Amino acid sequence: MHITNIISQYFGKFAKTKFPSFIQKIINNGYVKFLGLNMSEFRNPKFYKSLNDLFTRELAIAREINKDENVFISPTDSFITQCGTLEKDLLLQIKGMEYSVEDMLTYHCAENFKKLNNGSYMNFYLSPKDYHRYHAPIDFEIKRLIHIPGKLYPVNLKYLNKQIDLFVENERVILECINDNKLFYMVFVGALNVGQMVFTFEPKVETNTDIRDIQIYEYEEKSVKKGDCLGYFKMGSTVVMVWEENSVEINNLLNQSVKFGEKIASKK
Template sequence: MHITNIISQYFGKFAKFEFPLFIQKFINGAYVKFLGLNMSEFRNPKFYKSLNDLFTRELAIPREIDKDKDCFISPTDSLITQCGNLEDDLLLQIKGMEYSVEEMLTYNCANNFAKVKNGSYMNFYLSPKDYHRYHAPCDFKINKLIHVPGKLYPVNLKYLNKQIDLFVENERVILECTHEGKLFYMVFVGALNVGQMVFNFEPKVETNSDAKEIKIYEYESLDIKKGQCLGYFKMGSTVVMVWEKDFVQLEKLLGQNVKYGQRIAKKSI
């Protein structure tokens, strides 16, 4: 097991521990103040029983989402660190650092590599202070879930600029999805101190464990509705979305912070 996984497991144990109320209130308050969390859409920090509860907090006030059926919404509150069109099967981890979509998606998606070549992509980085839940960007069907064990390097801008093939080496969960017959992928990338990635529709997935083999879960008809909560990161991390060629037109969002529910792309006519 890589050192990043060991560190993350120990941090995960600390984060899920429920301290006596007065200690937990202090920890939660200090975390909120230190990171500058905006809690206006959430419960008061004192009500969360552990740091995990605070990390994975639900919205207390429902979020308005773009309901246009022809648009994709952001699945997360995050920073768009890179986006654009693939050059053949290459996309950018960060400016000047390429990696292969085939390596990220693994050979288990080989039948669809031709479709996503020269397609579109967008990277969403969730910092530790962001809302950690991820939602459906549109109405779609999940065809398969692929859990790929791996390392847990940090995914902040510093590491994106120096760690080659970070999204290929890190643990990740890949969702293969279709919308009106068109293909797209959502890739959830683990990171240092991410104790777990949780998927509400598939409780069998267990990340940041001792697993060494890729696991695949296939579905015949798993329908997901736009805005539906898919699960959550236990700490900040990254989501990469990849669309097949000529499927969408991306909004110009590079370097901008986006909110879950905000339009990020529109289907090509």
């Protein structure tokens, strides 16, 4: 097991511990103050029984989302570290650092690689202070979930600039999605201190464990609606979206912050 996985497991044990209320209140308030969390859409920090509860907090106030059926919304509150058009099957981890869709998705998705050539992509980085839940960006059918065990390097800007193939080496969960017969992928990338990635529709998925084999779950009928909660990171991490060629026109959001519910792309 890589050292990053071991560190993340120990941190995960601490984060899920429910300390006596007066101690937990100090921990939660300290975390909120240290990171400068905006809690206006959430419950009071003292409500959360563990640091994990605070990390994975639900919205207490319903978020307005763009309901246009031709619009993809941001699945997360995050910072767009890169976006654009693939050059054949190459996309950017960060400016000047390429990797391939094939390496990220693995040979299990090989039958769809040609569809993705010259398609579009967008990287969503969630910092530790962000809302950690991820949502459906549009109505779609989930065809497969692929869990790929791996390392847990940090995914902040410092590491994006120095760790080659970070999104290829890190543990990740891939959703293969169909909307109006068009293909797109959502890739959820684990990171240091992400003790677990949770998917509400598939409780069998267990990340950051001793599992070393790729796990594949296939679905005949698994529909989700735009805005549905798909799950959550237990700490900050990254989501990568990749669309098939000529299926969407993405907004130029490079180096901008986005909120779950805001428009990121339109169907062509």
